[in-house]
Amino acid sequence: MKATDYACPLPSGVSVNELALVFDQNRDKRLLIIPALFDEANRMRRFTVEVMRRLDGAGIDCFLPDLPGCNESLQGLAGLTSVDWSDAMQAAAAHFGATHLLAIRGGGLIHPGGLPGWHYGPVKGSSILRQMLRARILSSREAGRGESQEQLLEMGIEAGLELGGYQLSAGMLRDLQAIVVPDGVGLTVVEQEMIGGSPLWLRAEPDEDRAQADALAAVISIGISA
Amino acid sequence: MARGCATYSTTAGGPMQHKTDRLLRQILADVLGLKPGQADGFTPDTGLFGHLPELDSMAVAGLLTELEDRLDIIIDDDEVDGELLDSFGSLLAFAEAKRQAK
Numbered sequence: 001m002k003a004t005d006y007a008c009p010l011p012s013g014v015s016v017n018e019l020a021l022v023f024d025q026n027r028d029k030r031l032l033i034i035p036a037l038f039d040e041a042n043r044m045r046r047f048t049v050e051v052m053r054r055l056d057g058a059g060i061d062c063f064l065p066d067l068p069g070c071n072e073s074l075q076g077l078a079g080l081t082s083v084d085w086s087d088a089m090q091a092a093a094a095h096f097g098a099t100h101l102l103a104i105r106g107g108g109l110i111h112p113g114g115l116p117g118w119h120y121g122p123v124k125g126s127s128i129l130r131q132m133l134r135a136r137i138l139s140s141r142e143a144g145r146g147e148s149q150e151q152l153l154e155m156g157i158e159a160g161l162e163l164g165g166y167q168l169s170a171g172m173l174r175d176l177q178a179i180v181v182p183d184g185v186g187l188t189v190v191e192q193e194m195i196g197g198s199p200l201w202l203r204a205e206p207d208e209d210r211a212q213a214d215a216l217a218a219v220i221s222i223g224i225s226a
Numbered sequence: 227m228a229r230g231c232a233t234y235s236t237t238a239g240g241p242m243q244h245k246t247d248r249l250l251r252q253i254l255a256d257v258l259g260l261k262p263g264q265a266d267g268f269t270p271d272t273g274l275f276g277h278l279p280e281l282d283s284m285a286v287a288g289l290l291t292e293l294e295d296r297l298d299i300i301i302d303d304d305e306v307d308g309e310l311l312d313s314f315g316s317l318l319a320f321a322e323a324k325r326q327a328k
Contacts, residue, residue: 203257
């Protein structure tokens with residue numbers, strides 16, 4: 001595994017380098033992985049890399065790019081929308097010559113299309129947003145401030161909003177309210193029942209599970225060879 | 227460790243309460259990353275929010291959302307206060323009442 005980068009387009013028209021973790025031996029099967037979003041990205045990262053290790057062992061090159069504004073990115077998240085993330089993934093797919101795609105959780109909401117692949121643990125944008133709003137309301141309440149979802153949303157779609165440490169633009173908020181996985185994109189849904197155990201994105205602390213990583217890697221390596 | 231729980235769950239009432247109890251233990255196990263059976267040790271007095279350091283606001287938000295999905299209920303933010311989340315017993319009583327009110 002090594003850390004490399006890819007040229008990521010930004011809304012301003014310039015392009016910046018963003019980090020990507022890769023297992024690349026110029027093999028024929030090349031899987032782009034779109035990470036889970038926001039807080040779930042942290043909770044799912046180790047699992048995602050564990051899946052990559054297994055796929056590498058199965059002869060599949062894998063690429064896990066950073067989304068601009070997240071992880072190691074130096075870009076501010078506040079100026080971005082989900083379309084910019086989708087464009088970034090499109091650029092990463094082209095840069096690494098991806099033949100297939102694996103989207104994790106909310107990653108399926110920003111996949112660029114055009115590649116066959118899988119979507120593990122689909123979730124709607126509105127569910128992600130609802131959970132982040134709820135977390136903010138809970139911590140505000142602890143601090144003695146009363147806030148409501150309606151009030152926060154109203155404020156957010158005008159001027160943006162910080163949720164869970166993520167500075168979301170007004171555009172990103174509007175996107176999250178509405179965004180669902182587009183139909184007819186050809187991604188095979190992998191539900192948790194196929195993987196077994198309880199989903200790692202629910203964990204309060206990042207965790208790992210070898211059996212689950214084995215299971216998801218098996219689904220992909222069997223499917224990619226079919 | 228399981229004694230308190232065994233006593234509790236056999237006296238918890240009808241089938242619906244049983245199901246809610248089981249689901250709530252399962253969700254807590256999922257959120258807290260407990261091994262199968264570990265959540266059986268929860269008693270009504272087992273402390274949650276404010277007692278378990280890993281149960282921060284993001285984790286509680288996840289827990290409530292999961293509770294809504296699996297029990298097919300809607301939890302209004304106004305209903306969520308420190309008291310509700312204080313113990314396993316208070317959260318269970320709330321979830322049961324919500325299910326019955328459906």
